[in-house]
Amino acid sequence: MRNWSSSLTTxxxxxxxxxxxxxxxxxxWHARKASENTESFFAAGRTLPWWLxxxxxxxxxxxxxxxxxxxxxxATDGIAGNWFWWAxxxxxxxxxxxxxxxxxxxxVLTDNEITELRYGGRPAAALRLFRALYFGVLRNxxxxxxxxxxxxxxxxxxxxxxxxxxxMVLAGLFALTVGYTLLAGLLGVVLTxxxxxxxxxxxxxxxxxxxxxxFGGLSQLLDGITQSQGLEGNTRVLDLIxxxxxxEAFWAFLAYVGVKSWSSGNTEGNGYIAQRILATRSERDxxxxxxxxxxxxxxxxxxxxxxxxxxALARFPGLEDPEAGYVMVMLDVLPSGLRGIxxxxxxxxxxxxxxxxxxxxxxxxxxDVYARFINPNASQQRLIWxxxxxxxxxxxxxxxxxxxxxxxAGAWKLLATIGAGTGLIGLLRWLWWRIxxxxxxxxxxxxxxxANFVAVFTDIAFPFSLVVVVGFSIPIAFMVMWLTSPExxxxxxxxxxxxxxxxxxxxxxxxxxxxxxxxxxxxxxDVGSATIGIYAAIAAVxxxxxxxxxxxxxxxGISAALLFYAVxxxxxxxxxxxxxxxxxxx
Numbered sequence: 001m002r003n004w005s006s007s008l009t010t011x012x013x014x015x016x017x018x019x020x021x022x023x024x025x026x027x028x029w030h031a032r033k034a035s036e037n038t039e040s041f042f043a044a045g046r047t048l049p050w051w052l053x054x055x056x057x058x059x060x061x062x063x064x065x066x067x068x069x070x071x072x073x074x075a076t077d078g079i080a081g082n083w084f085w086w087a088x089x090x091x092x093x094x095x096x097x098x099x100x101x102x103x104x105x106x107x108v109l110t111d112n113e114i115t116e117l118r119y120g121g122r123p124a125a126a127l128r129l130f131r132a133l134y135f136g137v138l139r140n141x142x143x144x145x146x147x148x149x150x151x152x153x154x155x156x157x158x159x160x161x162x163x164x165x166x167x168m169v170l171a172g173l174f175a176l177t178v179g180y181t182l183l184a185g186l187l188g189v190v191l192t193x194x195x196x197x198x199x200x201x202x203x204x205x206x207x208x209x210x211x212x213x214x215f216g217g218l219s220q221l222l223d224g225i226t227q228s229q230g231l232e233g234n235t236r237v238l239d240l241i242x243x244x245x246x247x248e249a250f251w252a253f254l255a256y257v258g259v260k261s262w263s264s265g266n267t268e269g270n271g272y273i274a275q276r277i278l279a280t281r282s283e284r285d286x287x288x289x290x291x292x293x294x295x296x297x298x299x300x301x302x303x304x305x306x307x308x309x310x311x312a313l314a315r316f317p318g319l320e321d322p323e324a325g326y327v328m329v330m331l332d333v334l335p336s337g338l339r340g341i342x343x344x345x346x347x348x349x350x351x352x353x354x355x356x357x358x359x360x361x362x363x364x365x366x367x368d369v370y371a372r373f374i375n376p377n378a379s380q381q382r383l384i385w386x387x388x389x390x391x392x393x394x395x396x397x398x399x400x401x402x403x404x405x406x407x408x409a410g411a412w413k414l415l416a417t418i419g420a421g422t423g424l425i426g427l428l429r430w431l432w433w434r435i436x437x438x439x440x441x442x443x444x445x446x447x448x449x450x451a452n453f454v455a456v457f458t459d460i461a462f463p464f465s466l467v468v469v470v471g472f473s474i475p476i477a478f479m480v481m482w483l484t485s486p487e488x489x490x491x492x493x494x495x496x497x498x499x500x501x502x503x504x505x506x507x508x509x510x511x512x513x514x515x516x517x518x519x520x521x522x523x524x525x526d527v528g529s530a531t532i533g534i535y536a537a538i539a540a541v542x543x544x545x546x547x548x549x550x551x552x553x554x555x556x557g558i559s560a561a562l563l564f565y566a567v568x569x570x571x572x573x574x575x576x577x578x579x580x581x582x583x584x585x586x
Contacts, residue, residue: 015340019199019347020176038371038383042363043109043279044187050285053276054292056190056356059197060272061297063353064346065150067204067305068323069412074309075322078237079542080253082302084412084463086538087256088266089298091423093530095269096290096570097523099430101283102499103274111274112136112368117498118429119437120491127437128368134444135271136364137397142415144357144398148174150323151350152402157327158343171399173347174354178395181355182388186279189355196348201301203345206338207330208304211311214333218545224314237313240542255463263470264420267427272360287570291530295563299537303545357398362390413462418451420466421473431503431519433492438484443477526569533562 039045048056073081108114112135115128148170156166181189215221225237236242242249269277269290277286305326312325315332319325334342366387371378378386425443429435450469454460460468486492489511495501496508502517509516536559544552 011340013340016344016347019344038363038367038380038387039109040187041384041387042186042275042359042367044190046279047187047281048190048276048279048285048289050280050288050292052190052194053280053285053289054296055197056193057273057276057289057293058296058301059193059200059349059352060356061353062197062200062301062349063147063150064154064350065147065353066349067308068150068153068326070302070305071309071312071326072323074237074306075313075319075325077249077252078239078242079306079310080239080242080249082306083241083253083256084260084416086298086302086535087261089294089534090261090527090531091267091427092269092290092294092297093527093534093566094267094427095273096287096294096530097526098427098519099268100277100286100290102430102501103269103277104280104283104286106278106499108278110363110367111270111278112364115437115440118487118491118495119440120488121437123437123441124491125373127441129373130441130444132364132368136361136368137394139415140357140361140394141397141401144354144394145401146412147350147353147357148398148402151346153321153324154327154346157324157331173350174395174399177351177354178358178391181358182391186275186359189359190276190279192355193352196352199341200345200349200352203342203348204301204304204308207334207342208307210333210335210338211308211329215311215314218547221310221314222546225310228314228317237310238546240539252463255467259467259470260416260420260463263423263474264416264466267423268430270426272356275356275360275363284570284572287572288567291566291570294530294534295537299534299541299559302538303541307545354398358391358394361394362387365390365394417454417462417466417469418448420451420469421447421477424474425477430499430501433496433505433508434481434486436481436484436487439477439481442480443473446473446476522569526566529562529569530566533559533566536562 070082073084103111103114106114106117108117112128112131115131116124118124119127151173152163152166152170155161155169156163159166159169161169212218212221215224222238236246236249239246242253244250266273268274273290273293277289280286280289308326308329311333312319312322312329316325316328319328330342366383370386370390371383375382421443422440425435425439429440447469450472451465454465454468458465458468489508492508493512496505496512497514500514500517502519502523506516536555540552540555540559542552543549543555
């Protein structure tokens, strides 16, 4: 196995240095615009077109941890292990057609602000504060921790450094990312994400081509998997959907698709997804941005990672740390001259996630904690100052979180379990007037307590632990909802008049004398067509790669037709986006 530390050329280092210099310069260029006010710093002045916002979301989900975790899933669970995150197609698409335009219509600065627009009184204020600290600090730190962990593995293996030396290099890269995040605000972050996404995606495709070619082609790769895993193991590794005969793997697949998708998934597009959607220039752009993210994230990107994961499985069977296989393939197959590009691509993936987590987390601490509870009369200059201090503080917390992690995929599963049940309630608060603040408080508390109880007192493995937590948290949430009073009529009226949600809002619609909008059939057809279209695209690429030409072409045609239909739905054929623009400017 080769080591980059002995073969990186001056050209390689120059490429990396040029990329880092451009990144910092880009942040400095946007510093003045970002410093105007908090809407510029956190929402880019609400001027983002759909393609830029959607690409930025996709870039955020493509960090240095992602290909490493995929390689680990392929090594331990085969290609079907990716259903852990492929199951999230449905909640993302539901968010696209049911909620994304409502986020934009709400005109809030952070998605957490919607808490006190949708709910009222002390419970709403307490929930807003809790969510700001829980998501903006705790969960944010976990995400930054696993992204740092993945980059630490890349640096250590690629440069042949020990743990302390790798940590010093990572600290420098992290500081650079913090620097341009401080300067650029969301607009600079999003524009940098666009460049980083292109570089990272190109790098992953390039590596997949070289990895498979170095093995002698796909047929030789399949033979290599058979030799390392046996004939039965080959079938298990390559199955897109596990067979019922696979026992636990099949039941895990059902748990992902049948439970995790709607209960733990991001059904309403909150967090950094909502931040980008809130920054778009119209409701039409909000829907298209969310749909483009779903297509890019699930359909366009996974197969280069999977191919490299398969090469790692065949070339390095039995690795103690299967996530390291991705980097080891990089070290073995890349010719001189491309290593700098691939290293820059990994840096781009790393930085595009860290910059988003820092800017988004700082928006919570600034807008939902400092400006809401500590200094409501703070000037815009004071808020920008506090935002930049928050970025530095979150960076320190994220760095500390890295020390407590040893597996990227393990951290993914931890977050899914402690959020089990929250996805359903998050969606229902937009569709049903009866959901109140206590419902959200109950489901978040129950899932957090349930996840820790299952982890400490049982031997139930993931994803079955998630199913148990869902069965515990959701009944508690609905029980608390029925035992507590609905939100005050005046609060519901303000929310309904501003957001105009569709669904079960009849009592509020009668009170406001605004006609009730039913969801209707078309959004559900859009959800179905986009979901099936994305899954068909995933299957089509796999079948074409592994020689099932007829199946691959058929799936490609189905995918193209269904996604075309979904895009037309997201674009708003009935002129809804024009009416929305008139309301916002009128």
